[in-house]
Structure formats: structure tokens, C-alpha cells
Amino acid sequence: MTMAAIWNGETLARSDDTVIVENNHYFPASDVQRGVLVPTETTSLCPWKGTANYYSINAGGAINEDAAWYYPEPKEEASRIKDRIAFWKGVEVVEE
Numbered sequence: 001m002t003m004a005a006i007w008n009g010e011t012l013a014r015s016d017d018t019v020i021v022e023n024n025h026y027f028p029a030s031d032v033q034r035g036v037l038v039p040t041e042t043t044s045l046c047p048w049k050g051t052a053n054y055y056s057i058n059a060g061g062a063i064n065e066d067a068a069w070y071y072p073e074p075k076e077e078a079s080r081i082k083d084r085i086a087f088w089k090g091v092e093v094v095e096e
Helices: 076-081
Strands: 003-007 010-015 019-021 024-028 037-046 050-059 062-070 084-087 092-095
Touching (some): 003 024, 010 050, 010 084
Antiparallel strands (some): 003 010, 003 092, 019 024, 037 050
16 A cells, blocks of 8 residues: 655655554655655654654645654654654645
């Protein structure tokens, strides 16, 4: 099953190797388009996954603040999402 993350008319990521955790598809970082992710200072803490860092998305001439996240050093229980990125804030994740 190939999944795609789409926002503002652009495909941000496409992969047949997503990992689903809490109803979110985590895409391998290598399957995310270069240049669409802008690092931010935002972080959040999940009790079992660890500390998430965020990216804003720059696509189609617009910015979607903090619309992607990843766990640079996930806790052991969440190790399968290391080096993976998930999306929200209006980003459509659809099966292709």
C-alpha cells in the first residue's frame, strides 16, 4: 500500500513503507521531498514515545507552521518510528 502526504497541492512524501502509530502514518525521512520541511524550535513530550521535534511545511508558496513532527531519539517502545516523519494540520495522508 503506497501512502502519500499532500498539502497545498504538493506531494510532500510518498512511501510504501509507513509505520502506523496512534492512527498516524510515519514516513521514512528518505521518502519526504527535499526542501519542503523547515525546522522549528517547537517540541512536545509524549510519555511513551519521547520528545518530538517539529517542522513547518513550505509548499505551494505557503507555510504550514509545525505541521510535521519526528522523534529524533524515541524511547525504546517507539523505536520503530526513528528516522520517520508524520504530518497533521491539514496535510492529507491518502492511499494511492
